[in-house]
Amino acid sequence: MENVKVLIVDDEPNIRDLLSTSLRFAGFSVHAVGNGADAVNAAEKGAPDIILLDVMLPDMNGFSVTKKLRSMGINAPVLFLTARDETADKVTGLTVGGDDYMTKPFSLDEIVARINAILRRTKQVETEESVLEVGEIKINQDAHEVFANGQSVDLSPTEYKLLRFLISNPNRVLTKAQILDHVWEYDFNGEMGIVESYVSYLRKKLDPITSEPLIQTKRGVGYMYKSTKSTN
């Protein structure tokens, strides 16, 4: 997954920054603009591999932008960003041809997962496998299925996202703030205690199955998923 170019199109500067830093850190090559006209220009020059496109833009909406892009022969898949209340009646046609959409607010980990899923599907770029396997945990991202020691485990959506984030960063301490920032939606304003709760839920479901506790507590710092064999 080397040098994947992402074009971000959103008029809110904070969202743009949030996505830029986050995706850059995830290893993507990022370019961000704030309106449709700039998006068309940037896509023409930059030849992005994927486009993150806010549906509501000041000058033109996301559909006009994609139409313009397609007519110019730019066929990079699009991940639409839409506010939650404008989803239902406007979804038609959004998930066609490798495209997808996400509702705001989203979580950063989720958006990286979706980008990888799209790249995987469109096969324009060789990317990581849909199956994440580290130590005794195996996650099939297509099926949203989790196995511990070969045995299927039922997880709630948040439990699933948390576990995926943990095993994506094995043998590395993650602070509760980091976990909150990546797993929960960016406008979540609750306490970090919720991370403790969910770690507890995960342990309760996973530890009876695995040979040893998988999530270690680093007191005063955070949590770490320990894996002897680093299948990276």
Add this chain to the structure above:
Amino acid sequence: MENVKVLIVDDEPNIRDLLSTSLRFAGFSVHAVGNGADAVNAAEKGAPDIILLDVMLPDMNGFSVTKKLRSMGINAPVLFLTARDETADKVTGLTVGGDDYMTKPFSLDEIVARINAILRRTKQVETEESVLEVGEIKINQDAHEVFANGQSVDLSPTEYKLLRFLISNPNRVLTKAQILDHVWEYDFNGEMGIVESYVSYLRKKLDPITSEPLIQTKRGVGYMYKSTKSTN
């Protein structure tokens, strides 16, 4: 089904885009034009395996285009696209040879199925089987027949399309938006609740026959057809 060339002829740019992206993603090699004259040129140079032809074009109608094509020795089968209000007798007679027609608005899944059916019939290109069999479900696409555990099941058109879409993507979570975009007509602007309804209908018909529930709900994500033996 490698490298099947499809020529799309429609004057509405959004339909053209919708079909292009969708068919390209379905694995076809796509070329799209907006009028009859361009269609003739493109067919001459591109040697398409199948032509999607809107009956109402700005310069000439579908009859003239096909007549022209046939006179030039281009015998690729044609799938006509016609508006619903255009009467049936205008259409009958169009479907000579391996040709076929569809009324707008259509669903994207349906058009792929029809294209495959035509290619299968004309045998110009080796394509996928007409019988889809995954797990306990068997669908004969030519006869529109469905068997669960060897037993025949009566399904309504929409139920059939939904089931076909589900088992075409086994062991993979499909969101309600994806299902809506593929199974329902592209101008459907209702709510996603209808997907829930139809999943419910399918389950009511299938679950009593099969040994275990076939359609799994992934809360907060979508639905998945589970098949132990991945006949892929």
Add this chain to the structure above:
DNA sequence: GTGATTCCTGAGAGCTGGCTGAAAGCCACC
């Protein structure tokens, strides 16, 4: 040992997403 800090976890309130039965509208076919 004692107190302070951090973490764990059970209980519970409230919410959300999904399921389903009922009914209205539509259409095709007698």
Add this chain to the structure above:
DNA sequence: GGTGGCTTTCAGCCAGCTCTCAGGAATCAC
């Protein structure tokens, strides 16, 4: 023009999920 089946909407219900809180356990500093 009536009838039956199909599609679509809607509302009520329920299960499961999210999040908070508080008491107690574990760990650390001294």
